[in-house]
Amino acid sequence: MSRSAPSKVLIAFSSILLAHACYSAHEHSLLSTVLQSATPSAAGTPTTGSSLPLDITLETLVSVALLLVGIVSSGWELKPISLRKYAGLLESGQIVPDGMDAKSAKGKKKGLFDGLEERPGFLDIRKQRKEFADWIKQQDDS
Amino acid sequence: MSLTSYLSRFVAASTHPSPAESLSLSQLAPSILNLTISDTPEQWSLYESLLLSALRTGDDTSARLVLQRLSDRFGNSNARIMALQGMYDEAIATNHAQLEQVLKNYDDVIKDDPTNVPIAKRRITLLHHLNKKPEAIAALTALLDLNPTDAEAWAQLAQYYFEIAMYSQAIYCLEEVLLILPNAYNVHARLGEINYIVADSGGGGGKESILERLEASLRWYLRSVELCDGYLRGYYGIKMVTAKLMQTKASGQRTIAEEKVNKLNSVATVHLNDIVSGHEKGKKEFVGYDSVEVAAAKELLAADDSST
Amino acid sequence: MNAEERDLQIHPIVPENVVANSKTIVDLHSLSSSLLGIAAGVLGLESYSGFLFYLLGTLFVSFLIITFPMGGKPNVYVRGGWKDVALADVTGGVMGYVLTWTLFFGLVRV
Numbered sequence: 001m002s003r004s005a006p007s008k009v010l011i012a013f014s015s016i017l018l019a020h021a022c023y024s025a026h027e028h029s030l031l032s033t034v035l036q037s038a039t040p041s042a043a044g045t046p047t048t049g050s051s052l053p054l055d056i057t058l059e060t061l062v063s064v065a066l067l068l069v070g071i072v073s074s075g076w077e078l079k080p081i082s083l084r085k086y087a088g089l090l091e092s093g094q095i096v097p098d099g100m101d102a103k104s105a106k107g108k109k110k111g112l113f114d115g116l117e118e119r120p121g122f123l124d125i126r127k128q129r130k131e132f133a134d135w136i137k138q139q140d141d142s
Numbered sequence: 143m144s145l146t147s148y149l150s151r152f153v154a155a156s157t158h159p160s161p162a163e164s165l166s167l168s169q170l171a172p173s174i175l176n177l178t179i180s181d182t183p184e185q186w187s188l189y190e191s192l193l194l195s196a197l198r199t200g201d202d203t204s205a206r207l208v209l210q211r212l213s214d215r216f217g218n219s220n221a222r223i224m225a226l227q228g229m230y231d232e233a234i235a236t237n238h239a240q241l242e243q244v245l246k247n248y249d250d251v252i253k254d255d256p257t258n259v260p261i262a263k264r265r266i267t268l269l270h271h272l273n274k275k276p277e278a279i280a281a282l283t284a285l286l287d288l289n290p291t292d293a294e295a296w297a298q299l300a301q302y303y304f305e306i307a308m309y310s311q312a313i314y315c316l317e318e319v320l321l322i323l324p325n326a327y328n329v330h331a332r333l334g335e336i337n338y339i340v341a342d343s344g345g346g347g348g349k350e351s352i353l354e355r356l357e358a359s360l361r362w363y364l365r366s367v368e369l370c371d372g373y374l375r376g377y378y379g380i381k382m383v384t385a386k387l388m389q390t391k392a393s394g395q396r397t398i399a400e401e402k403v404n405k406l407n408s409v410a411t412v413h414l415n416d417i418v419s420g421h422e423k424g425k426k427e428f429v430g431y432d433s434v435e436v437a438a439a440k441e442l443l444a445a446d447d448s449s450t
Numbered sequence: 451m452n453a454e455e456r457d458l459q460i461h462p463i464v465p466e467n468v469v470a471n472s473k474t475i476v477d478l479h480s481l482s483s484s485l486l487g488i489a490a491g492v493l494g495l496e497s498y499s500g501f502l503f504y505l506l507g508t509l510f511v512s513f514l515i516i517t518f519p520m521g522g523k524p525n526v527y528v529r530g531g532w533k534d535v536a537l538a539d540v541t542g543g544v545m546g547y548v549l550t551w552t553l554f555f556g557l558v559r560v
Contacts, residue, residue: 018488025492025558057493064489065510068482072514076474078527079467083325085526086464088371093430101150110154111370113326116297116319118157121225121263124271125233128158128198135161325462369462 010070017063024056087112148174149184152191159195168192168199175207186212193226197233205230224251225260232268241272259289266298275306293322297329309340327369327376334362334379341386353390357398359383360406374417374435381410381442411446414439463529471527475515476539482511483543484550491554504547512536 032051079095080086089095090111097110148170155163174192179185189208196205209230216223231244248265251258262285269278282299286292300315316333320326337359341352360383367376384407388400420428421436451459486507490500512535516524520535528534 018492022488022492022554022558025494029559052494060489060492064485064507067485068507068511069514071481071485072478072511073518076478076519078471078474078519079464080526081463081467081471081529082526083462083464084369084371086467087327087369088373091370091374091431092372092428094427100153101147111328113323113328114156116293116323116326116329117332119294119298119301120157121260121294122267122298123157123194123229124267125194125197125229126235126271128164129200129233132161132164132198133200324459368460 004073004075007070007074010066011074014063014066014070017059018067021056021059021063024059025052028052028056083112145177145180145182145184145188148177149188149191152188152195155191155195157194159198164195164198167195168201168204171196171201171204171208175204179211181215186215190226193230197230202234205233221258221260224258225264228261228264232264232271241268244268245272256288259285259292263295263298270302275302278302290318291322293319293326296322300332304336309336312336325369327366327373330362330366330369331373331375331379334359334366334376334383337362338379338383338386353387353396356383356387356390357396360387360398360403364406372413372417374414374431374439377410377413377417378435378439378442380406381414381446384410385446411443414443418443468529472534472538474519475528475535476542478515479508479511479539479543480546483508483547486511487547487550488554490547490551491556492558494555494559495551500551504544508540508543509536 080089086095090097100110151170152167155167159167171192174188177185189212193205193208193212196202196208209226212226213220213223218224218227228244228248231247232241235241235244245265245268248261248268251261252265256262262281266278266281266285269275269281279299279302282295282302286295286299289295296315296318300312300319303309303312303315313333313336316329316336319329320333323329337355341355341359344352360380363376363379363383367373367380370376384403387398387403388407417428417431418436418440421431421433483504486504489507490503493503495503512532515535516522516532520527524532524535
């Protein structure tokens with residue numbers, strides 16, 4: 001999975017934002033407990049969780065939303081499930097099969113059933129050796 | 143470079159690389175052999191590929207070393223190692239007598255253990271190489287009797303039959319492959335090609351007429367593009383066969399209506415044009431196609447233009 | 451042979467890709483449900499509103515998955531279309547959600 005640069009920035013930024021929202025919420029609840037114990041008249045009414053100020057609520061929601069956008073958009077690769085489409089992408093070299101990196105796959109397409117035509121078990125090594133020797137000779141001559 | 147990036151280069155190369163490619167791969171030998179042996183599956187499959195490319199380019203010292211390390215790890219009695227050892231022996235044999243000796247070794251192994259498939263395949267290949275084609279075919283049919291779900295062997299048998307122009311047998315074998323792997327679109331295209339060749343050479347003397355062969359060929363090609371979107375070889379075939387069908391004024395029962403054939407021809411032309419022009423302009427969707435195949439498609443299109 | 455089987459024979463699918471895709475989607479959902487849990491904890495949501503938040507959050511994530519990696523075409527990547535994306539691992543995600551929810555609820559409110 002290759003992360004794209006904008007997603008990375010988004011993830012970093014929104015993580016900081018979320019951490020800040022977290023800290024603010026913590027401070028806020030700390031402050032309200034301190035205030036509560038200072039004013040005994042209000043001690044009878046318990047604090048409710050939803051008493052968070054609007055700016056912290058918004059900060060939390062926005063940071064999580066951005067974080068999710070950043071994570072989901074950071075280059076997760078899905079492969080088409082239909083054979084027709086998947087095979088087509090492989091044949092036209094738009095996706096690289098497993099075990100190959102993009103650099104070495106360049107200019108070499110790999111089909112799904114190439115093994116049936118290459119048939120490695122029946123490799124005629126002497127023929128290939130001869131072809132190579134002929135090619136070398138040709139290179140030397142020219 | 144790391145192990146995986148080396149492996150990636152070998153995986154990307156086909157079993158039949160061009161000489162220049164073989165050379166560049168086998169030049170990696172010293173640096174791969176200097177990597178520490180990590181005893182991972184990747185390492186050993188890299189060694190296996192390296193052995194083949196070293197043998198191809200005649201780098202027998204590296205080949206010897208790689209083979210030594212492989213057999214130290216897996217033992218000499220491992221079927222796959224035996225096949226690699228056999229391949230090494232085949233490659234370094236200098237005269238006919240030595241090859242016969244290798245063949246005799248294979249015979250002995252098969253006699254001891256008839257289920258040794260890698261060696262059986264080596265033996266068949268060597269028989270074929272020594273121009274003993276009937277023996278090779280007989281041995282391959284025997285192997286298939288033993289192991290009828292080996293798609294690779296069926297495909298090889300089809301190739302042997304094809305070489306000696308026994309086309310209906312070749313077609314039968316490829317249909318067997320499709321029973322095992324019904325989605326193999328390249329085998330569909332191959333069946334299209336063989337049927338086309340039979341039609342081109344005058345019907346092959348079988349019961350079917352040329353027209354029937356051409357229509358069969360068209361059907362195989364159509365299925366191949368149905369299984370694989372934008373399959374260059376399939377569209378090439380469709381264009382070729384439909385052009386032929388449009389020319390043939392032969393009487394006989396047409397099962398595919400003429401207008402349908404015309405339509406298929408123009409659809410294939412559009413697709414081929416897209417691929418060829420996209421490839422030339424270097425569009426992302428088309429750059430991965432094989433340049434040789436694209437050139438062939440271009441030629442076909444040009445020939446079509448000049449004839450109309 | 452019923453119609454669906456017939457259709458599968460004519461237009462085959464690649465089982466490895468189906469498995470790989472659903473794994474990616476489940477991964478994304480479980481990762482994001484933990485993050486949603488953090489938000490719920492910080493916001494101090496309780497009982498039903500917390501679970502409602504989870505459902506809304508999961509819907510949002512499903513929308514993002516369909517938009518970004520799938521390019522708006524869920525049918526290409528999962529067999530059941532958008533429903534499979536939204537309903538993938540809802541129950542499994544709840545575990546991670548509740549875990550971080552309670553953790554952050556406790557952390558923020560001393």
